[in-house]
Amino acid sequence: MDLNTITEVVRRPPDRPGPDWQEGDAWLAGGTFLFSTEQPDLRRLIDLTSLGWxxxxxxxxxxxxxxxxxxxxxxxxxxxxxxxxxxxxxxxxxxxxxxxxxxxxxxxxxxxxxxxxxxxxxxxxxxxxxxxxxxxxxxxxxxxxxxxxxxxxxxxxxxxxxxxxxxxxxxxALRKRTVHRRFTLTRLGRSTVFLVGTQTPGTDDLLLTVTAGTTRPVRIAFDSVPDARTLQHGIDVIPADVWFADPNGTPDHRRHLTKHFTEEIRRELVAGGPA
The missing domain is CATH 3.30.465.10 (Uridine Diphospho-n-acetylenolpyruvylglucosamine Reductase; domain 3)
Known part of the structure; x- marks a missing residue:
């Protein structure tokens, strides 16, 4: 999409960009979101890709x-x-x-x-x-x-x-065992829930990460893999206003999926499933 409000593109910003930042600026990297929709408040794009990070x-x-x-x-x-x-x-x-x-x-x-x-x-x-x-x-x-x-x-x-x-x-963290579950309404659709459980080698701890079904990421930590009831309680205490609603799922649907898949993650870790 053409952004017809843009009056300048800074192609070669300084190595430490930012001192001349002004209202109406936006950082430009891939641009896949910036150029996907109107950006009426923007006047200048500052290209980060030229910095060679x-x-x-x-x-x-x-x-x-x-x-x-x-x-x-x-x-x-x-x-x-x-x-x-x-x-x-x-x-x-x-x-x-x-x-x-x-x-x-x-x-x-x-x-x-x-x-x-x-x-x-x-x-x-x-x-x-x-x-x-x-x-x-x-x-x-x-x-x-x-x-x-x-x-x-x-x-x-x-x-x-x-x-x-x-x-x-x-x-x-990169040396931990991981188990994940992801649900979408269609095969190539946006995630309705995306859950990851990790476990430190030589222990039976569990770090559960809940995303996509919530408006912000949630992490729940256990010193050892809990029983099913304790794990379900861990999901129940996530505040109601944190669950996300959009065409891919209601908060109740997402909570249900999260509880179902976290139990699968728990069982897989207990059974010594995929790393």
Whole structure:
């Protein structure tokens, strides 16, 4: 879509963009959302892709993902064999409601900052206990837990002119066992619920991440895999106003699916199912 309110595109911003941020600006990475709908309040786009941020940097500490890393690049990444949770990277990419053309442009950071309930990069990074590095226009930096970033449907904690620079997934989370469940109304549809359970090697703990069915991510931690009743209670205490409603499902439907699939996750972990 043509954005007829845009009067300037900054193709080569400074290495640390932000000091000249002004009302009516927007960060441009993949642009798959920006160019999909009217943006009447925007006047200037600042292109982040020219900054050359490394898309993926694996290391002993874990995986660093540049905010401008494309979905295509993340999907093609081959994680080290000892990263047991590595297949979840591809699983999250496959949860996008998009074509390969969108994969070639859409970015990990863009999906996170759009902050929709069904954002699969949000599911991935919350489930794997990531931290987000945020840059403010005044030059300051802060790191926040992925869980705390999204606050509601299309809402997050970013201040005016603040941007997501990188995502850091710790090696400890990448070495966990994972079990996931995802439900859609159609085979290639948007997620109605997307749930991930992780377990630390050598323990019987459980970290359950609930997304897509809720307006913001929810994590529920257990020191050991609970019995069915305790797990169901953990879902029951999620506040009623956190469950999401849209054409893909009512809050009651999403709560029902979440309780059903979390029990499957619990049983699979107890039985020593797929890593």
């Amino acid at each position: 490394d898309p993926l940097v694996p290391g002993d500490a874990g995986l660093e993902i540049g905010a401008t890393c494309t979905v295509r690049d993340l999907y093609a990444f081959e994680p080290p064999r000892d990263w047991t949770a590595g297949p979840l990277l591809a699983t999250a990419c496959e949860a996008f409601l998009s074509s390969f053309k969108v994969w070639n442009a859409a970015t990990v950071g863009g999906n996170i900052c759009l902050s929709l309930p069904a954002g699969p990069m949000i599911t991935l990074t919350v489930a794997l206990e990531a931290g987000y590095e945020l840059w403010a226009p005044d030059g300051s930096t802060r790191v926040v837990d992925a869980l705390d970033f999204v606050t509601g449907n299309n809402r997050n904690i970013l201040g005016p002119g603040e941007l997501l620079r990188r995502i850091r997934i710790p090696a400890s």
